[in-house]
Structure formats: C-alpha cells, structure tokens
Amino acid sequence: GAGVSQSPSNKVTEKGKDVELRCDPISGHTALYWYRQRLGQGLEFLIYFQGNSAPDKSGLPSDRFSAERTGESVSTLTIQRTQQEDSAVYLCASSLEGGVSYTFGSGTRLTVV
C-alpha cells in the first residue's frame, strides 16, 4: 500500500481483556517496528522485525506483550490481560532493510477502562 496502515484506529477495552493491534507495512519493507507512546510522552521501542531474522524483543515491557509477523507482511501486537497502564497510542513503522527512511502509521489509540 501507499502507507503504513494500522487498525483499529481506536480501541476501548475492559481491564483484563486481551487485545490485538494490526499493522500493515509498506509493500517491500522488510523491517517493521512497534512503539508505544503514552499521553504526552516519547516513543518507547517495543519490538523490531527484520526479514526472517529473530525479532528484537528487547523493548517489550512484560510477558503480557507479544507480536508476530508473517514473512514480510502484516504484524499483530497482542496484549494479554490488559491493564490501565497499557493505555497509550501504539505506533507501527516500516522501512527497507538497512534503510534510513521510516514510514509511521497513524497509530492505534488503546484505552483500558
């Protein structure tokens, strides 16, 4: 596609429920990144996929967070047993391997009530 697409754009969930956030990167972009942005704060790195290499999961805050990516296409970020502290905007970005141009999606705003 022309840009990085994220869905849903907004998600309200009850505490304790699981949620899945989707990212559809730019076609041909082998690298995909997930970030979390709490209200008024910076972007925290969560996880990075690069082609068929093992993902860099060093930013995942707890074992409730996981992500998958099938080949070089769509990625899903899953948060299990959501907590209020998980409320944030989750941003996805993609780039070419080794590239220095990153395209960000518009994000998914997650609210845990």
Next chain:
Amino acid sequence: AQSVAQPEDQVNVAEGNPLTVKCTYSVSGNPYLFWYVQYPNRGLQFLLKYITGDNLVKGSYGFEAEFNKSQTSFHLKKPSALVSDSALYFCAVRDRRSGGYNKLIFGAGTRLAVHP
C-alpha cells in the same frame, strides 16, 4: 546502550524569533540522527536526518539541524518561528551498523510553543 536526551520539556518562543530545540545522544560510533514532529492528534512526521557529509542539515518547513560530533549533539533550529510550528518535537538516533540495528531510539520529546 543507545540513548537520546532532550533536556527541555518545553520551549517557548515569540513568533518571528529564532528557535532552538536541543538534543544530545549517546551511541557508539557515529549514528544516524533524525528529527520528527507530531501535531495534536496526528501522526509522526519526518523533518530531517543526518546521514553523512555536511554537518548542517536542511529539512522541511524551514527547519535545520547541526550535527556536532564533539558535543554529541543534533540541535534543531529555525531562523524565524511561526505559530504553526507549535507541536511536539522528537529527536531520534539509529546505530550505523548493519545487521539488526535498524531501530530508532527516541528522546522524550520537547513541546514547542510559539506565541504571537
């Protein structure tokens, strides 16, 4: 470990005056450096990046940034601020090494407020 510091939570400047938003970094070697801007309820927009060559990088909307290796800084500047420049600005770094070092590390952000 890589890190980025934006020492000012907020910068206030009068319209028409020059502005500077500060960024320092801690990365092994010479990193790639980036500035992004985020307007309210909108996505992250790329402003400029330093890859190699001239230390002064010119970007979108009249912004520029100067790479200073000795001070490990990459301050964002604009000669004459506009009210419409008011937004949240993020500095980011990326390790220059290949093979799994693509991720951007962001600073905490600086809110720029330009007053008429």
